[in-house]
Amino acid sequence: MSSVEGFYKPEGTVFYNDGREQQLLKFITTHPERSAIEGSPEAVLAAIDEFGQTRDFLMNVGMHKGKIITDLISKEQPKTILEIGGYVGYSAIMFGNALRKAGGQKYFSLEMNPEFASITRTLTAIAGLDDVVEVLEGPCRTSLRKLAKDNMGVKSWDLVFLDHAKLSYLNDLKLCEELGLVAPGSIVVADDMYRPGNPPYSQYVRASPSSKTEVCSPFVGGMSDDCVSLGNPSLVYRTSLLEGLEPTGQPVNVPPILIELSNV
Numbered sequence: 001m002s003s004v005e006g007f008y009k010p011e012g013t014v015f016y017n018d019g020r021e022q023q024l025l026k027f028i029t030t031h032p033e034r035s036a037i038e039g040s041p042e043a044v045l046a047a048i049d050e051f052g053q054t055r056d057f058l059m060n061v062g063m064h065k066g067k068i069i070t071d072l073i074s075k076e077q078p079k080t081i082l083e084i085g086g087y088v089g090y091s092a093i094m095f096g097n098a099l100r101k102a103g104g105q106k107y108f109s110l111e112m113n114p115e116f117a118s119i120t121r122t123l124t125a126i127a128g129l130d131d132v133v134e135v136l137e138g139p140c141r142t143s144l145r146k147l148a149k150d151n152m153g154v155k156s157w158d159l160v161f162l163d164h165a166k167l168s169y170l171n172d173l174k175l176c177e178e179l180g181l182v183a184p185g186s187i188v189v190a191d192d193m194y195r196p197g198n199p200p201y202s203q204y205v206r207a208s209p210s211s212k213t214e215v216c217s218p219f220v221g222g223m224s225d226d227c228v229s230l231g232n233p234s235l236v237y238r239t240s241l242l243e244g245l246e247p248t249g250q251p252v253n254v255p256p257i258l259i260e261l262s263n264v
């Protein structure tokens, strides 16, 4: 399978955690342009894209969908961004850079795989963003509780980017709501809303407080157990679906609706 010029290699059946992430790290740290890459988020992103285009597919948000979100960051000027699902740091570098340019302060990236978290730390340091981007390693539900407890100077997050296990989006958004990490004024961006799609998530962010309360009744006001979150049914989102291209390019028969933007 060959890649289309400017696009990543096709995804394949096995598409991560098969050694390619370590190969990416080596590719960047031994890159012939290494001295030019140092301290430049744009050059690190270009080198990651070069790997995706010439060596192996990477499950990054990619430059096309990424631009939708960097434009949003420039427009909305969040001070804080929380990302769930960091992988090797592509989105943390792209959005952490946009956050810094917009005058923001803190980008937290939650990643449960220790090897991926370590690669993100190394690549964000090479990009010169280690003062902005902080990686929290471990399952996100543990990290979210830690963030809420420690406060980190941030009560609720201005922008939350969901890009981890799609089936967990809704339960983890509800935990963010319960913990007050998502509150009025927050923007929630959810990736991959067409492929593979996420009907329970989409229905929830469009539902009225009364219908959400009805579903939770009689437990509203109580906290969830460790596994299942009830959320905060009183929150109302203004929601829109945005179109973007996958890093591999867009197959003609797949509608390109990929990102869901929800303002509380």
Ligand SMILES: C[S@@+](CC[C@H](N)C(=O)[O-])C[C@H]1O[C@@H](n2cnc3c(N)ncnc32)[C@H](O)[C@@H]1O
Binding pocket: 059, 060, 061, 062, 084, 085, 086, 087, 088, 089, 090, 091, 092, 110, 111, 112, 113, 116, 138, 139, 140, 141, 163, 164, 165, 168
């Ligand atoms: C699609 S990748 C993220 C890509 C990244 N946002 C980017 O665009 O560069 C999804 C990541 O979420 C992580 N992940 C999945 N479930 C998680 C969880 N419960 N807690 C933390 N990380 C999780 C995976 O290990 C994987 O690295």
